[in-house]
Amino acid sequence: MATANETKRPAPTGTSSPAIETYGFLGWITSSVLYCMYLVWACTPDALLHLHGITWYPSKYWAVAVPVWTLVTVVSAFVLYECVNWRHGERLIEIKKQQQEVKEA
Numbered sequence: 123m124a125t126a127n128e129t130k131r132p133a134p135t136g137t138s139s140p141a142i143e144t145y146g147f148l149g150w151i152t153s154s155v156l157y158c159m160y161l162v163w164a165c166t167p168d169a170l171l172h173l174h175g176i177t178w179y180p181s182k183y184w185a186v187a188v189p190v191w192t193l194v195t196v197v198s199a200f201v202l203y204e205c206v207n208w209r210h211g212e213r214l215i216e217i218k219k220q221q222q223e224v225k226e227a
Contacts, residue, residue, distance in 0.1 A: 160185070 163171075164185035171179065 163179055164182065168182075171177075
């Protein structure tokens, strides 16, 4: 006989479905293909691209500028987050005063 603590729990049902797995796989393939195209565009000399009939593409400046801008944005966000936390945080002197008051009480 089962007690109240030994009641059977229903088996967990996953949220995974074939559609979600398909979208994930397609997203992975798409990002891999786009990354390979980016590397080919960034590393291949212009003369070789013209030889294969590829005449229009963005300037190679963007191959460096976009990743650098992204990195600078992420680092700036972390620094800004820390600065905001320091600004709104309690001062160390005030924390020591509170600890001292607790010890005295």
